[in-house]
Amino acid sequence: MELLHIAIAGNPNAGKSTIFNALTGSRQHVGNWPGKTVEKKEGVFQLGELQVNVVDLPGTYSLAALSPEEIIARDYILNEHPDLVLTVMDASNLERNLYLTVQVLELGVPVLVMLNMVDVAASRGISIDVERLSQALGSPIIRTVASKGVGVSELKEAIVRYAQGLTA
Amino acid sequence: MKSDSAARIMPLAMVSVGEHVRLVKVTAGEKLVCRLGSMGLTPGVEMRVLQDSGGPKTVCVRDSRIALGKGVAHKILVELI
Numbered sequence: 001m002e003l004l005h006i007a008i009a010g011n012p013n014a015g016k017s018t019i020f021n022a023l024t025g026s027r028q029h030v031g032n033w034p035g036k037t038v039e040k041k042e043g044v045f046q047l048g049e050l051q052v053n054v055v056d057l058p059g060t061y062s063l064a065a066l067s068p069e070e071i072i073a074r075d076y077i078l079n080e081h082p083d084l085v086l087t088v089m090d091a092s093n094l095e096r097n098l099y100l101t102v103q104v105l106e107l108g109v110p111v112l113v114m115l116n117m118v119d120v121a122a123s124r125g126i127s128i129d130v131e132r133l134s135q136a137l138g139s140p141i142i143r144t145v146a147s148k149g150v151g152v153s154e155l156k157e158a159i160v161r162y163a164q165g166l167t168a
Numbered sequence: 169m170k171s172d173s174a175a176r177i178m179p180l181a182m183v184s185v186g187e188h189v190r191l192v193k194v195t196a197g198e199k200l201v202c203r204l205g206s207m208g209l210t211p212g213v214e215m216r217v218l219q220d221s222g223g224p225k226t227v228c229v230r231d232s233r234i235a236l237g238k239g240v241a242h243k244i245l246v247e248l249i
Contacts, residue, residue: 061203061206062203064202064203066202066203093231096207096208099206
């Protein structure tokens with residue numbers, strides 16, 4: 001059986017834990033206290049033959065290593081070498097959220113970008129050219145509304161595609 | 169001209185609700201400057217004060233709402249626009 005290791009990174013309240021729960025199905029409380037994910041949360045789920053281990057990293061605004069959360073997130077990505085890093089961006093706060101995603105991309109690790117809360121962005125009149133953003137970042141982008149489960153199956157398909165690319 | 173613009177510079181802590189300001193400088197250590205910068209509070213950025221409870225202030229920056237403590241708000245120098 002194949003094993004894939006992924007880490008979820010993103011700003012506080014971008015929806016990391018919601019996506020983590022949607023993937024692993026574990027019952028965890030997702031609250032609204034900024035920076036509440038200080039502990040390390042791990043989960044496992046199965047995609048056909050593929051077993052995926054997920055780590056929910058603490059919510060941070062950067063990887064500058066100025067706070068314990070930032071040190072945990074940076075050290076995990078650099079030292080544990082996850083096969084894939086999911087960066088979760090709040091589509092309604094794209095400008096601020098891009099900062100962390102770009103920092104993760106600059107580490108040179110494989111990245112899959114989640115554009116979460118696209119419904120909230122749409123309700124604020126924000127429309128995002130996903131294709132152009134994907135080209136600019138050089139990384140695939142999946143649109144999600146994690147709280148409603150929208151885009152989760154596309155995310156799983158993208159993870160499977162990525163894993164197949166690794167073994168092929 | 170120079171003294172004119174200098175006269176309008178004040179700490180964010182003194183700005184009232186509803187006013188639009190532009191960030192001039194964060195007079196603090198590297199750690200706070202970086203932390204605020206990573207949240208989008210960089211020199212030149214425009215923001216609006218949404219809420220002021222006498223202590224913390226809520227500001228709108230780059231489509232995000234950010235709450236800042238009074239001490240931090242004193243270290244952020246802004247000019248009215």
